[in-house]
Amino acid sequence: MTHLTIEPSILYVGTPVELLSTENSDGTFNLAAMSSAWALGEVVVLGLGDNGQTAENLRHRPELVINFPAPDLWENVERIAGFTGRDPVPAAKQDRFRYEPAKFEAAGLTPIQSELVRPPRVAECPLQFEAGCVRGQAVPLPQVRSADNALVRREVLGKDGGPASWRNPLSKLSHPKPEGVAPGNGYSHVVTGPGRWVAIAGQVSLDADGELVGEGDPEAQAKQVFANLGRCLAAAGATFADVVKLNFYVTDIAFLPAVRTARDKHIDTTNPPASTAVQVVSLFRPEALIEIEAYAVAAD
Numbered sequence: 001m002t003h004l005t006i007e008p009s010i011l012y013v014g015t016p017v018e019l020l021s022t023e024n025s026d027g028t029f030n031l032a033a034m035s036s037a038w039a040l041g042e043v044v045v046l047g048l049g050d051n052g053q054t055a056e057n058l059r060h061r062p063e064l065v066i067n068f069p070a071p072d073l074w075e076n077v078e079r080i081a082g083f084t085g086r087d088p089v090p091a092a093k094q095d096r097f098r099y100e101p102a103k104f105e106a107a108g109l110t111p112i113q114s115e116l117v118r119p120p121r122v123a124e125c126p127l128q129f130e131a132g133c134v135r136g137q138a139v140p141l142p143q144v145r146s147a148d149n150a151l152v153r154r155e156v157l158g159k160d161g162g163p164a165s166w167r168n169p170l171s172k173l174s175h176p177k178p179e180g181v182a183p184g185n186g187y188s189h190v191v192t193g194p195g196r197w198v199a200i201a202g203q204v205s206l207d208a209d210g211e212l213v214g215e216g217d218p219e220a221q222a223k224q225v226f227a228n229l230g231r232c233l234a235a236a237g238a239t240f241a242d243v244v245k246l247n248f249y250v251t252d253i254a255f256l257p258a259v260r261t262a263r264d265k266h267i268d269t270t271n272p273p274a275s276t277a278v279q280v281v282s283l284f285r286p287e288a289l290i291e292i293e294a295y296a297v298a299a300d
């Protein structure tokens, strides 16, 4: 028997079922029920079958939303219990599952656009974690399940002030208050802590195709910039909770409230990152109003 000791020990066992939304290769979205999820601080560990469409999607497009249905949605979950988004249906599933490409519709659930990731959230689910897959690894767990199951780690990025605004019990960052320096208004003067150093280039309001989002609209640009910062952090296995410093470059200092509003959806406002804000003559394109770079120290 294999014995796995994990650190930190499990903080929360999870809910009986989650709905994972992921992106298919043709740009449509898949939805799958699963129950084997454990939250370890800000990392969610998913016990996910390796032969499903969800696992296939995550191998190629490592973004997802972990949606937590309330008990009254049990019938919606049941409606897709016998479906897979995988075509053809894997041999091991052929006796129990049939292919269904439109699982949101089949479940009677509503996809709504996510803020940080491409797969949509499930509107009816009261709790949704927009997440990036930081490690997907097939692990034989003979004492628990068949050998083709995967132990998959998912880094939660958070939304609506999500995990980043929850106190992270694993955070090793500290925010010492320097003597003789007037307190910052909504930022920390000093942030320090151990970990892997992550430097993120100045992000601007571009979408995945390099098209500018929110021309003339500082709120929309700030939102998109933070979404891009979230994607960059996830690529390094980090989250906004690991950010120690943000540098804001704006073409008009009057955009700072918009920047702050977008920032506060992602960071812990009780222990905010250090920051610098400067007005600049212009950014890389005349339509770009805001550029933000970040520095983080992520868990090893």
Ligand SMILES: Cc1cc2nc3c(=O)[nH]c(=O)nc-3n(C[C@H](O)[C@H](O)[C@H](O)COP(=O)(O)O)c2cc1C
Binding pocket: 016, 017, 030, 031, 032, 033, 034, 035, 036, 037, 047, 048, 049, 050, 051, 052, 053, 054, 055, 077, 078, 080, 081, 082, 083, 084, 085, 086, 097
């Ligand atoms: C309540 C419930 C819990 C489930 N839990 C898991 C699970 O923990 N891990 C898993 O791999 N599949 C689980 N499944 C099965 C998947 O939903 C099923 O394999 C489905 O076909 C996956 O869809 P996909 O192939 O489109 O990704 C569960 C299904 C239900 C209805």
